[in-house]
Amino acid sequence: MAKLPADPAAGLAVLDRSVDCMQTVPTAAESIEDFFARYTGYLTAGDIEGLAAVYNYPSLAVTAMGCLAITDPQQSRDFFTQGQDYYRSRGIQGVRARDIVTDVEVPGIWVGRLVLENLDGRGAPTGLEHNAYQVVTAEDGTRRIAVSTPLDTFNPDQSSA
Numbered sequence: 001m002a003k004l005p006a007d008p009a010a011g012l013a014v015l016d017r018s019v020d021c022m023q024t025v026p027t028a029a030e031s032i033e034d035f036f037a038r039y040t041g042y043l044t045a046g047d048i049e050g051l052a053a054v055y056n057y058p059s060l061a062v063t064a065m066g067c068l069a070i071t072d073p074q075q076s077r078d079f080f081t082q083g084q085d086y087y088r089s090r091g092i093q094g095v096r097a098r099d100i101v102t103d104v105e106v107p108g109i110w111v112g113r114l115v116l117e118n119l120d121g122r123g124a125p126t127g128l129e130h131n132a133y134q135v136v137t138a139e140d141g142t143r144r145i146a147v148s149t150p151l152d153t154f155n156p157d158q159s160s161a
Helices: 009-019 032-045 048-052 073-089
Strands: 056-062 066-070 094-108 107-120 126-139 142-148
Touching: 009 056, 032 048, 032 094, 032 142, 048 056, 048 073, 056 073
Parallel strands: 056 142
Antiparallel strands: 056 066, 094 107, 107 126, 126 142
């Protein structure tokens, strides 16, 4: 059992300091559809720096295998560099967001799901990935991914029909 501080005011001071970094919620500078168009544009272009910039730090990747805290942009760079090699080796040259569903949206936070449609070199669908995201609004009004969760296992041979 945790020991309570002898001086209750000292405990309140610690609690007060813990929220000092909380700031007012900025207004989003782009719609969620525009955000995911930008995100998938970075994926398609292989723009590793753009992808690293679209995540909030720290952020969280949640999968059936566990949770991983993403604490710095280099982790994102490494992940997406490896992912580009994997996708390109399977003939996937692009991706687009579709079927965006907003589950909750309050100032500064968007929670929802979407389908990432993988595309071959001709722009034809070659597979689907279902994902959930929590997206936050940064101080400058840009949106950033705070939590990402794949809702199914990627199958490059999966039909998009």
